[in-house]
Amino acid sequence: MSIKRSKRYKENKENISKIKTASINDAIKAFKGNKTVKFDETLDISVMLNKEKNKGEGLSRGFAQLPNGTGKKIKVAVFAIGEKAKEAKEAGADIVGNEDLIKEIKDGKINFDVAVSTPEMMKNIAVIGEKLGPLGIMPNPKTGTVTDNITKTIKNIKGGQIQFRSEKNAIVQAGIGKISFTEENLISNFKEFIVAVNKSKPDTIKGKFINKVYLSTSMGPSIKIENIK
Incomplete structure (x- = not known):
């Protein structure tokens, strides 16, 4: 029709x-x-x-x-543990996790627009590169999404990065x-x-x-x- x-x-x-x-x-x-x-x-x-x-x-x-x-509301996921995970939640991250989040992504559950990771978590999330890579959302130093400056990064992304x-x-x-x-x-x-x-x-x-x-x-x-x- x-x-x-x-x-x-x-x-x-x-x-x-x-x-x-x-x-x-x-x-x-x-x-x-x-x-x-x-x-x-x-x-x-x-x-x-x-x-x-x-x-x-x-x-x-x-x-x-x-x-x-x-003009769009961006949903941000952060891979972090300990104090950095706490910082991410306080900074307004929509999803914060580590092994639990990795498992969800392995199972095909990807309900975010941008992924951020602390440097220490990169070795853990390498296993989901085949899931996030083709979508263009695998954390990468070149895109500023592998960082210890979690608060600033989340603020930038939410603000139009x-x-x-x-x-x-x-x-x-x-x-x-x-x-x-x-x-x-x-x-x-x-x-x-x-x-x-x-x-x-x-x-x-x-x-x-x-x-x-x-x-x-x-x-x-x-x-x-x-x-x-």
């Missing part, structure tokens, strides 16, 4: 489709002025990297601290806010994400790291962003 779309939906989607390239400011204006659905869509970013002779897998990995958050890693085709994708955000907030989130991706550039890559950047909403077409450095 096909879904009937309103005339306004079709017009707004067509308006976006006509814009092939635009500055970040004009692209944000276009998305906000041509909403295609009633719910608050996420603004998605796709960054195409310069992979040169690399295969692309594992090419880029890091985190971005979006100054205005993502997002992890990213490139896919095999050397593309980094993430949600950087909601369409309901102000233009200024979306633009500053966009700029911070681009800075973070550039910082993740491996030494093996020479010259420009980012080739192309596209923005899109959850249900709509994309716009290529001009003048990305």
Whole structure:
């Protein structure tokens, strides 16, 4: 059964489709002025990297601290014991555990968005790498999720820190806010994400790291962003 779309939906989607390239400011204006659905869509970013002779897998990995958050409530799990486990609970972690949490994950129960671990717990959680790795949520020093600074890390994640890693085709994708955000907030989130991706550039890559950047909403077409450095 096909879904009937309103005339306004079709017009707004067509308006976006006509814009092939635009500055970040004009692209944000276009998305906000041509909403295609009633719910608050996420603004998605796709960054195409310069992979040169690399295969692309594992090419880029890091985190971005979006100054205005993502608009989503993030559920954080922390692997810790003793005082660090207590600290995690007091800092607002949604789930705190060690061997019990590891067993749950082995059994396929994964009900969190981000995982954090103290360094001492890393040897224990290695056995669940095959579960968390493919989801992109295995604690990793490069994404700031292996740390003894539990309180600060949880605060950062809850406040808008997002992890990213490139896919095999050397593309980094993430949600950087909601369409309901102000233009200024979306633009500053966009700029911070681009800075973070550039910082993740491996030494093996020479010259420009980012080739192309596209923005899109959850249900709509994309716009290529001009003048990305």
